[in-house]
Amino acid sequence: MSSSATASLAAASPQRGYWHRNQRKLAPILFLAPGAIMFAVYVVIPIFQSIWISFYDWDGLSQKVWIGFANYTELFHDPAFYVSLKNNIIWLVLYMLAVPAGLAIAIFLNQNVVGIRLYKSLFFFPFVISQVVVGLIFSWFYAPNIGIFPQITEALGLGRIAVLADARYVTYGIIAAGLWPQIAYCMILYLTGLNNVSPDQIEAGRLDGARGWRMLWHVILPQLRPATFIAVVVTIIGALRSFDLISIMTDGGPYGSSRVLSYYMFEEALSEYGYRMGYGAAIAVVLFIIMMFFITGFVWHMVKTEREG
Amino acid sequence: MKFRLKSMLAGAAISALLVSQALAGQLVINTDTSDPAPQKAFEYLIDAFQKANPDIKVKWNKFDHEGYKSAIRNFLTADAPDLANWYAGNRMAPFVNAGLFADVSDVWKENNLDAQLKSALPSMTIDGKQWGVPYTYYQWGIYYRADIFKDKGIEPPKTWDELLAACKKLKEAGITPFAIGTKPLWPAAGWFDYLDLRTNGYQFHMDLTAGKVPYTDPRVKKVFEHWAELVKPGYFIDNAAALDWQDAVPLFAQGKAAMYLMGNFAVDVMKNAGLKEDQIGFVKFPTIDPSIPDAEDAPTDTVHIPAKAKNIPEAKKFLAFLAKPETQTEMNKILGQLPVNNQAKVSDDKFLKQGFDLLSNAAGLAQFYDRDAPAAMAKAGMEGFQHFMAQPDDIDQILKQLDRAEKQAYK
Numbered sequence: 204m205s206s207s208a209t210a211s212l213a214a215a216s217p218q219r220g221y222w223h224r225n226q227r228k229l230a231p232i233l234f235l236a237p238g239a240i241m242f243a244v245y246v247v248i249p250i251f252q253s254i255w256i257s258f259y260d261w262d263g264l265s266q267k268v269w270i271g272f273a274n275y276t277e278l279f280h281d282p283a284f285y286v287s288l289k290n291n292i293i294w295l296v297l298y299m300l301a302v303p304a305g306l307a308i309a310i311f312l313n314q315n316v317v318g319i320r321l322y323k324s325l326f327f328f329p330f331v332i333s334q335v336v337v338g339l340i341f342s343w344f345y346a347p348n349i350g351i352f353p354q355i356t357e358a359l360g361l362g363r364i365a366v367l368a369d370a371r372y373v374t375y376g377i378i379a380a381g382l383w384p385q386i387a388y389c390m391i392l393y394l395t396g397l398n399n400v401s402p403d404q405i406e407a408g409r410l411d412g413a414r415g416w417r418m419l420w421h422v423i424l425p426q427l428r429p430a431t432f433i434a435v436v437v438t439i440i441g442a443l444r445s446f447d448l449i450s451i452m453t454d455g456g457p458y459g460s461s462r463v464l465s466y467y468m469f470e471e472a473l474s475e476y477g478y479r480m481g482y483g484a485a486i487a488v489v490l491f492i493i494m495m496f497f498i499t500g501f502v503w504h505m506v507k508t509e510r511e512g
Numbered sequence: 513m514k515f516r517l518k519s520m521l522a523g524a525a526i527s528a529l530l531v532s533q534a535l536a537g538q539l540v541i542n543t544d545t546s547d548p549a550p551q552k553a554f555e556y557l558i559d560a561f562q563k564a565n566p567d568i569k570v571k572w573n574k575f576d577h578e579g580y581k582s583a584i585r586n587f588l589t590a591d592a593p594d595l596a597n598w599y600a601g602n603r604m605a606p607f608v609n610a611g612l613f614a615d616v617s618d619v620w621k622e623n624n625l626d627a628q629l630k631s632a633l634p635s636m637t638i639d640g641k642q643w644g645v646p647y648t649y650y651q652w653g654i655y656y657r658a659d660i661f662k663d664k665g666i667e668p669p670k671t672w673d674e675l676l677a678a679c680k681k682l683k684e685a686g687i688t689p690f691a692i693g694t695k696p697l698w699p700a701a702g703w704f705d706y707l708d709l710r711t712n713g714y715q716f717h718m719d720l721t722a723g724k725v726p727y728t729d730p731r732v733k734k735v736f737e738h739w740a741e742l743v744k745p746g747y748f749i750d751n752a753a754a755l756d757w758q759d760a761v762p763l764f765a766q767g768k769a770a771m772y773l774m775g776n777f778a779v780d781v782m783k784n785a786g787l788k789e790d791q792i793g794f795v796k797f798p799t800i801d802p803s804i805p806d807a808e809d810a811p812t813d814t815v816h817i818p819a820k821a822k823n824i825p826e827a828k829k830f831l832a833f834l835a836k837p838e839t840q841t842e843m844n845k846i847l848g849q850l851p852v853n854n855q856a857k858v859s860d861d862k863f864l865k866q867g868f869d870l871l872s873n874a875a876g877l878a879q880f881y882d883r884d885a886p887a888a889m890a891k892a893g894m895e896g897f898q899h900f901m902a903q904p905d906d907i908d909q910i911l912k913q914l915d916r917a918e919k920q921a922y923k
Contacts, residue, residue: 263585264610277920282913347751348763368754370902456695457753458899475581476882476891478606 257484274485283459287467290374291443294463297378298385298442302434305389313397330387338451341380367453370460377448377461385441389434396430439497464490539826540593542573544580553846561833568826588612592820594827600635600646600812601879602886608638614817614824617641619831628853629835632812635879644816645831647840650776650849651867652702652809657770658793660687668795675798679747682770689747691769693755700897701881702773705809707735710800714807714876721884723922727914736900736907738800743904753902761785779863780848794866805875811883812852892917
């Protein structure tokens, strides 16, 4: 894209009046060019480089060795890969809870009461703080000796459950931490959406006798569709790129049971005991394919609604 | 060596920012001395070197300890300093094999270091050449609460049976025998190292970490059987996988746990947690098979010259200075660790004196699992150890996984 822009500019300079004749065509290209160049250099080209590296055995320092699809066949037999994939799916499914939860809180907060702004800010607060801080807060919450959570489970007669040390619960524990800010995000999307809900339609619904759930389902939700769409998109992407919380809270442990693909890729390619760039790249390619599956779906959906609209 | 700080990514960013401009007569040294004691030791070293060589100025770039591990790969290839600190054994092998560290065999020869740094010679040698100079190491062993032992009438265990008996007695008294935090994985590897060194001996351990023996070998299984004798009765604290090694120290200080298998760097943390020196005892890891001579873990810290260094002759002068007995005596006094140079003096500290005796009489010195085994194997292995400590019944599955990892790592 960028090269075509500069090429046409170069070709344009000797002919006088070309700029004036083609201004309307060239202006958008010029405006797009900086972004497009950045996107190409930092996103598109690295994608192809990663795919390329995934065919090599390379530690990042010595000579690359071409090994074809060996990284992928190894991945196919790697139990750690399946653990990561499974956890990614758990993340995807449970993270979607953020959408209805965000909607519920938004509806709850969408009223005119004294001090509602304060409540709104309090609910929005977790989205503002860094994921690292969220991870630390939840690590303390779960900590076996000092945390509140083990004391709660003990009071309930379940014994002291150390969520982050138990392979059975660890992923759910991290997802719970991740949901906290994600719900806040969805809530804000819905609060803005609710501002645009047309009072006429609610009035009309009332006259037709709709209230409660039926009102929500048939009158309000359809009007919130754009907000729902965005909430679903950001939540799915958020679930697939989950990394920081895992790194802060467990380092993928205990014994690798809380890793997801993005964290496993980092471990293999860049962490202290990793430096298998090719293998890490192969994991990245798999994650990329999964992401593409969803993103293509969204783009297709957007194009469709745009045509209809 | 492994104090945990969360900023691997930050380190990579720092390395990109630090542009070291070397001038003639100026040496650039990069270190990972983010902890106070190592920082002071290097302050002393650089100061003393500049006094001895007034014509050379040293520029010192300090990195965060964890971030350094990713930073070093960047700066060795892109913008090499004249000196960089790192670790011995297999941890330096990737840099040596990639041609990023300079051969410093001549420094060893000219300064008679083969004799003076004898104990570290094998771990500094690859392809018959030396690739750096070691300046410190420290002992590993069991630190125990001397007051609790005295109170319960327990003698520090010398054999495996005595250890089991001591554990039983402590457990009955409501005290967990061993503190440990396996969140950073490596503390579990200390257990594996010692159990293997005591069960199968030094040579076997070296062969195993060199990938010459499969993990499904019955001798490896025997190591885990001994380990299970401690894991299954609950002789380790609960939920170790959620704790950092420092998080387990308060349990030791509060008397909830009575022993801790650790490196000597833990003593400082224990004292900071409120223990007095006479409350802490140190005992060598007990003998399991009397026919096997006792080898020890003694991780060694080193300084290297990157192959792309700009002032190699001056850097070699620096290494020779670092190797001198006086330098190592002073540095280790500050570090609270042991000098590698056998002409150096050990500081007057009861743990260091014990450690010095221990290491001088050892049948062999291992570096530590994550330095003896290559990175990919170390990670899989330590994950397996952590898994075993949580689910000892999964042992066959764990060993199969380790076998698979070994085949991949030593291709």
